[in-house]
Amino acid sequence: MVVAFDAFKGSLTALEACEAAARGVRDAMPGTDVSLVPMADGGEGSLDALLARGGERRSTETVDAIGRPALAHWALDGQHAVIELAQAAGLPQVEDAPLRPLEATTAGLGRVVLAALDEGATEVTLLLGGSATTDGGTGVLRALGASLTDASGQPIADGGGGLAALERLDLRDLDPRALAARWRFVTDVDAPLTGPRGAAAVFGPQKGATTHDVVLLDDALGRLARVAAAELAIDERSIADVPGAGAAGGIASALRALTGGEIVAGGVWFAALAGLDDAVVGSALVLTGEGRFDEQSAGGKVVSVVHDAAVRHGVPLCVLAGAVDARAAAAMRVPALSIAAGAASLADLQRDAADLLAAGAASVARLALR
CATH class of the missing domain: 3.90.1510.10 (Glycerate kinase, domain 2)
Structure with missing residues (x-):
C-alpha cells in the first residue's frame, strides 16, 4: 500500500506524516509492505x-x-x-x-x-x-x-x-x-x-x-x-x-x-518528482491527507493529485486529516476521516498529530486490508 501525505501545518512535515501513517498500518497489519511518498504542492513545507x-x-x-x-x-x-x-x-x-x-x-x-x-x-x-x-x-x-x-x-x-x-x-x-x-x-x-x-x-x-x-x-x-x-x-x-x-x-x-x-x-510537479504513479500501480490501498481537508483541497492540492492517481490506477483511497469538511469529501467522492479522537483543541491536535494519524491509519488498514 501507499501513504502519500502533505504536511500537517504546525505539527508534521510530509515525511513525518507518512512515517506516522506507515507505523499505524504496520502495527495493525504486521508484514504489510508500505511505500512512503512524501508530497507537497509548492506551499509551506x-x-x-x-x-x-x-x-x-x-x-x-x-x-x-x-x-x-x-x-x-x-x-x-x-x-x-x-x-x-x-x-x-x-x-x-x-x-x-x-x-x-x-x-x-x-x-x-x-x-x-x-x-x-x-x-x-x-x-x-x-x-x-x-x-x-x-x-x-x-x-x-x-x-x-x-x-x-x-x-x-x-x-x-x-x-x-x-x-x-x-x-x-x-x-x-x-x-x-x-x-x-x-x-x-x-x-x-x-x-x-x-x-x-x-x-x-x-x-x-x-x-x-x-x-x-x-x-x-x-x-x-x-x-x-x-x-x-x-x-x-x-x-x-x-x-x-x-x-x-x-x-x-x-x-x-x-x-x-x-x-x-x-x-x-x-501537486502535479511533486507527484512526478516523487514517482507517485509508479508507487500507486498495483497497490491495495492509498492513504493521503493534510491538516485540513476542505473545498480548496480539490483545486490541485495534494489530496486531489493523489486522488487522481488512485482513480487512474483503480486503487481505493482514503483521506485522513485533522479537520474534514463533509462537503469536500462528497464533492470528490472519497471517504475522509478526521484523526481527532473526539472534541479537542487545535493545540492538542497539533501536539498529538503523529499518534492520532497512526491510530487513524491503523483503523483504516484493519478495515481495508483484512
Missing part, C-alpha cells in the same frame, strides 16, 4: 518534502517580508536551485507583528535568488505559497537589478502599495545570470494576477488587507502588468491573465514574462 528525496540544503541570511533579519533555507541539486518563498517572504514569519499588506515585500526572496546564482545555479525553481506579500514580485526584480520609478523618475516605495505610483520599469541593469537561467514557478493555485479571482481579491485579506487595501492593490498590480508589458513589448494579458500569475501575491507575473519561465501546478 514543500522544501522539506523535496529534501527528503535528496539535494543539498543551503542557508542564506536575508530579510523577511517586513525587513527583519531572517535565515532562509533552500536546496541545490547540481545547478538546480529550489527556493521556497515562505522561507524569505512567508506569512508565518511575520505573524508576530502587525501585518503590513501594502508594504510587505519579496526583497528577501530576491536575496536568496542572488545567492543561488552566486552558487552557480542555472535553473531556478520557486515554490510559491504561504506568502505575506502582494508586490507582484517586484522585490525580487529590484534585487536582480531592475529599477521601478514614478513619474518624476524617483524610486517607488516597496511593496504592493508603492506600485500605485509606478510609471517606468527599467531592466537595463538586470543581472544577466537571471535572464540566462531557466525559471520555474511552482504554484498551488491557478489565480490570475488581477480581478475577482486575483492575488489581491482572494489572498489579500489573509495578509491583512482591508477592503480598501484590496482595491488599491488590485489596481496597483494592474498598473505593474501594463508598465511591464510596455517595457517588454508584449500583450498585457500575457502577464495578468496567465493562470497562476496571481500566486504568492503575483510573483509569477512580470518576472515570469521577463524570464520566459513556466508556471507548473505544484
Whole structure:
C-alpha cells in the first residue's frame, strides 16, 4: 500500500506524516509492505518534502517580508536551485507583528535568488505559497537589478502599495545570470494576477488587507502588468491573465514574462518528482491527507493529485486529516476521516498529530486490508 501525505501545518512535515501513517498500518497489519511518498504542492513545507528525496540544503541570511533579519533555507541539486518563498517572504514569519499588506515585500526572496546564482545555479525553481506579500514580485526584480520609478523618475516605495505610483520599469541593469537561467514557478493555485479571482481579491485579506487595501492593490498590480508589458513589448494579458500569475501575491507575473519561465501546478510537479504513479500501480490501498481537508483541497492540492492517481490506477483511497469538511469529501467522492479522537483543541491536535494519524491509519488498514 501507499501513504502519500502533505504536511500537517504546525505539527508534521510530509515525511513525518507518512512515517506516522506507515507505523499505524504496520502495527495493525504486521508484514504489510508500505511505500512512503512524501508530497507537497509548492506551499509551506514543500522544501522539506523535496529534501527528503535528496539535494543539498543551503542557508542564506536575508530579510523577511517586513525587513527583519531572517535565515532562509533552500536546496541545490547540481545547478538546480529550489527556493521556497515562505522561507524569505512567508506569512508565518511575520505573524508576530502587525501585518503590513501594502508594504510587505519579496526583497528577501530576491536575496536568496542572488545567492543561488552566486552558487552557480542555472535553473531556478520557486515554490510559491504561504506568502505575506502582494508586490507582484517586484522585490525580487529590484534585487536582480531592475529599477521601478514614478513619474518624476524617483524610486517607488516597496511593496504592493508603492506600485500605485509606478510609471517606468527599467531592466537595463538586470543581472544577466537571471535572464540566462531557466525559471520555474511552482504554484498551488491557478489565480490570475488581477480581478475577482486575483492575488489581491482572494489572498489579500489573509495578509491583512482591508477592503480598501484590496482595491488599491488590485489596481496597483494592474498598473505593474501594463508598465511591464510596455517595457517588454508584449500583450498585457500575457502577464495578468496567465493562470497562476496571481500566486504568492503575483510573483509569477512580470518576472515570469521577463524570464520566459513556466508556471507548473505544484501537486502535479511533486507527484512526478516523487514517482507517485509508479508507487500507486498495483497497490491495495492509498492513504493521503493534510491538516485540513476542505473545498480548496480539490483545486490541485495534494489530496486531489493523489486522488487522481488512485482513480487512474483503480486503487481505493482514503483521506485522513485533522479537520474534514463533509462537503469536500462528497464533492470528490472519497471517504475522509478526521484523526481527532473526539472534541479537542487545535493545540492538542497539533501536539498529538503523529499518534492520532497512526491510530487513524491503523483503523483504516484493519478495515481495508483484512
